[in-house]
Amino acid sequence: xxxxxxxxxxxxxxxxxxxxxxxxxxxxxxxxxxxxxxxxxxxxxxxxxxxxxxxxxxxxxxxxxxxxxxxxxxxxxxxxx
Numbered sequence: 001x002x003x004x005x006x007x008x009x010x011x012x013x014x015x016x017x018x019x020x021x022x023x024x025x026x027x028x029x030x031x032x033x034x035x036x037x038x039x040x041x042x043x044x045x046x047x048x049x050x051x052x053x054x055x056x057x058x059x060x061x062x063x064x065x066x067x068x069x070x071x072x073x074x075x076x077x078x079x080x081x
Contacts, residue, residue: 001071002068002070003044003068003069003071004046004053004068005067006037006056009060009062010026012079013061016061017061023061026059027069029059030052030059032055032056036052037056070080
């Protein structure tokens, strides 16, 4: 499973720049809807588009590896969907 570490990236950007980063701020900087930014930051299973990820990386001046993390998935039982 790929986890989006948006909140962590927001905090890093705040510490580096002194700018308060909110979902509203990110929405304005990226052109994404505030609801989309909030979903990316708070819903673990939300699957944002690559374009949204790219916009967030640009707004937060971070690398893809700072925003995304791969977490191993539990092995599925045989026959499970």
